[in-house]
Amino acid sequence: MDGPVVGSVTDTELHFDSDASKVEVGYCVDGDLTRKNCTTTFHGFTEDYNDTYFFRLECPNGLKFSFTKRVNITIQPGLPPPRLTSAAQVSEGGQVRLLCSVPVPCPILPPSLTWLPRDTSMQEDTQTQQSMDGQVTMTSTLTFVASARHHNQSISCSVSYPLTGGGSTRPSATNQTLNVLYAPRFTVATLSTSGPVSEGRTVAFTCLSDANPPVSLYTWYRADSGQLTKMGEGDMLARQVSRTDGGMYLCEAQSQRGSQRSRLVFLDVSTSAGSSLIPYTICGVVLLLFILTVAVDVYKYQGLSRRLKQIELKGEHAYADLRIGSVASDYDQLQLRQPKTMPPPEVSNYENLQKSPISAIKHS
Numbered sequence: 001m002d003g004p005v006v007g008s009v010t011d012t013e014l015h016f017d018s019d020a021s022k023v024e025v026g027y028c029v030d031g032d033l034t035r036k037n038c039t040t041t042f043h044g045f046t047e048d049y050n051d052t053y054f055f056r057l058e059c060p061n062g063l064k065f066s067f068t069k070r071v072n073i074t075i076q077p078g079l080p081p082p083r084l085t086s087a088a089q090v091s092e093g094g095q096v097r098l099l100c101s102v103p104v105p106c107p108i109l110p111p112s113l114t115w116l117p118r119d120t121s122m123q124e125d126t127q128t129q130q131s132m133d134g135q136v137t138m139t140s141t142l143t144f145v146a147s148a149r150h151h152n153q154s155i156s157c158s159v160s161y162p163l164t165g166g167g168s169t170r171p172s173a174t175n176q177t178l179n180v181l182y183a184p185r186f187t188v189a190t191l192s193t194s195g196p197v198s199e200g201r202t203v204a205f206t207c208l209s210d211a212n213p214p215v216s217l218y219t220w221y222r223a224d225s226g227q228l229t230k231m232g233e234g235d236m237l238a239r240q241v242s243r244t245d246g247g248m249y250l251c252e253a254q255s256q257r258g259s260q261r262s263r264l265v266f267l268d269v270s271t272s273a274g275s276s277l278i279p280y281t282i283c284g285v286v287l288l289l290f291i292l293t294v295a296v297d298v299y300k301y302q303g304l305s306r307r308l309k310q311i312e313l314k315g316e317h318a319y320a321d322l323r324i325g326s327v328a329s330d331y332d333q334l335q336l337r338q339p340k341t342m343p344p345p346e347v348s349n350y351e352n353l354q355k356s357p358i359s360a361i362k363h364s
Helices: 275-337 345-363
Strands: 013-018 021-029 040-043 051-058 064-073 083-085 095-103 112-116 123-130 136-145 154-160 172-177 180-191 202-212 217-224 227-233 236-240 247-255 258-261 265-267
Touching (some): 083 172, 095 112, 095 154, 112 136, 136 154, 202 217, 227 236
Parallel strands (some): 180 258
Antiparallel strands (some): 021 040, 123 136, 217 227, 247 258
């Protein structure tokens, strides 16, 4: 008979001949032969056992029979990754169903399927089915309600197969990125200035929003006493403001899925054209006063220095004239007084004394 023999019911091990060499492989007949089920499980199969197999029946009463239908068995280094299917895109609020399918080569040792990331709002359901050709497939279904937070989220399904000797194979995973359609959300309006702005200056109005598909139109409105007045279009709008432009503003984001308006923002336009320049003006005035003060002090110092030099020069000339005049006048006075002679006081007094007694005698 052609090919190796695939075993007998009474044997505990499979015996077959290949290239005149005897090889033994552990196996177990799982099927019920009385119901024509010859399912057999091989243990510890390696690449050396790649070949074509058929089943041979040997009964204790001497009945022997070899089945002509053959099976090709080929060992692979690893099983293929799971097959993950889902809808191409889903709308927010719709139900999402992800199917993860893997083959089950050995029903008594079923694989393990795992979904990541874990989410308590998602429901899992796993079933095993057998096709018409006898192939067994395990399918896990993940069901949840789509929301905007699921957009662009990667969901993976991994499988690992148990080994007869214990443990399991390395997990093999397949990823699926979700595409969720949702209306604009988180719409925010901002201004390029956070405080008062003077007339004539340019203010940038910016509108941001998150949507899938992206926002197709941004519209700006001015709110006056509950009435909205359209101001312009675009995610960014530049405007040269005047006093009448002060007030409340908002933007609206529109897409194919819907629209959303932002909160109000306040534009404060200052009535004083130079209000924003006040600090610089004060600094300029103080600097100018300082410069003027220094200049005046320098001018005064230079004037005082010139006056002191003039006084010093005048003082030297006056002192010289005074010295010359004083010496000359004293000398002249001494020369003029020299010819006038005065009798010595001793002589005059003596003569008077000599004459006084005679005169007194005569009178007596």
